[in-house]
Amino acid sequence: MAKVKIVADSTCDLPIAVIKNLDIEIIPANVIFGDQMYSHYDISNDEFYQRLKKGEMSSTGVPAPKVFKTAFDNALKTADELIVFTLSKKLSAMFQTGTLVVNNFFDERVTLVDSETVTLEMGIITYLAAKKAKEGASKEELLQYINDFLIPNSQLLGVVNTLKYLKRSGRISTISWLIGSVLSIRPIVRMEDGLIKSPGKVRGKEHALRIMKKVAQKIVANKKSDSIIVGHSHDLESALKFEKIIKELPDAPSDIIIGEIGPVVGTHLGPGAIGFAWIGDFEEEWIK
Numbered sequence: 001m002a003k004v005k006i007v008a009d010s011t012c013d014l015p016i017a018v019i020k021n022l023d024i025e026i027i028p029a030n031v032i033f034g035d036q037m038y039s040h041y042d043i044s045n046d047e048f049y050q051r052l053k054k055g056e057m058s059s060t061g062v063p064a065p066k067v068f069k070t071a072f073d074n075a076l077k078t079a080d081e082l083i084v085f086t087l088s089k090k091l092s093a094m095f096q097t098g099t100l101v102v103n104n105f106f107d108e109r110v111t112l113v114d115s116e117t118v119t120l121e122m123g124i125i126t127y128l129a130a131k132k133a134k135e136g137a138s139k140e141e142l143l144q145y146i147n148d149f150l151i152p153n154s155q156l157l158g159v160v161n162t163l164k165y166l167k168r169s170g171r172i173s174t175i176s177w178l179i180g181s182v183l184s185i186r187p188i189v190r191m192e193d194g195l196i197k198s199p200g201k202v203r204g205k206e207h208a209l210r211i212m213k214k215v216a217q218k219i220v221a222n223k224k225s226d227s228i229i230v231g232h233s234h235d236l237e238s239a240l241k242f243e244k245i246i247k248e249l250p251d252a253p254s255d256i257i258i259g260e261i262g263p264v265v266g267t268h269l270g271p272g273a274i275g276f277a278w279i280g281d282f283e284e285e286w287i288k
Contacts, residue, residue: 003079003080004082004083004137004142005023005075005076005083005133006025006084007026007084008026008084008085008126009028010041010264011029011264012122012126013119013231013259013260014126014259015257015258015259015260018257022127022131022133022134023130025072026041026071027063027068027084028040028067029062029094031043031048031059031263031264032058032060034056037061039067040262040263040264045234045260045266049233049271052266052270052271053271059267060263060264062093062094062097065097065100069105072101072110076110082110083113083133083142083146084102084110084112084113085113085125086112086115087117087119088195089194090193091196095112099112111139111143113143113146113147113151116191116193117154117156118191119231120229120261121156121191124225124278125154127227127257128227128279129146129150149224153225153281154277154278155190155276155277155278155279156191157189157190158190158269158274159188159189159208159211159212159273159274159275160187160272160273161186161205161270161274162270162272185202186202186205186207188201188287200287209238212274213242216246216276220246220249220250220252221251222280222282223253223278224279225253225278226253226255227256227278227279228255229259230242230256230259230274230275230276231259231273231276231277232258232259233266233269233274234260234266235273235274239260261275
């Protein structure tokens, strides 16, 4: 049977140890400070968030087609076929650039998949697909698993610490930012139809923590996979607290990954965000 390898762009935000263990090939996206452009892994998460906290402004960019080609060539040295995940094509040109490269340089050995999401949710899809690939699943089995189970049932829910970075990146208006800042409003965010949406808001850190604790209980009770990612943007302390909360719940998942949101998505969310990604159900009443 042909060996299948999973490739993903770096906005999946999986820990390096997981990437290495599952032999996932990564396409690094770009983060930009002023006139200095960094490949995703050329700047550490700590340096990136420290620079944001000091007031520097970052932006992001899609890597050049040659970066995709290099990643695909490298992956095909140890595999016969590739499944490539990109963040939602409604958020970035990553999928379109990957398609251009495949059409010009590769054949049916390389299959691109629009994950329809980003960061932790893209991470849980990539992680579970890579685990199944490592077990020896065929490309057809993997694509069925991805398209019929993982993507339709993947979920993301998080709370952003501040509206400042969403305003900088144009995700909210100046008026919304001013009102939110005065009232200490923190948006709840999730992915819907390939776009970042806000199904609700919380006021202050304590309200946010209460909502997320309630959501953690609902996630565990409605999960369809025994894996969950607890993610954060430069707030490991909060992520570890939620890991402990989840572990103490009845029927807790056995596989909990702590992931840090990297520079590309961190440009839009800023430091202090906390969230979960899982395979299962979600109801908006959980955050009421």
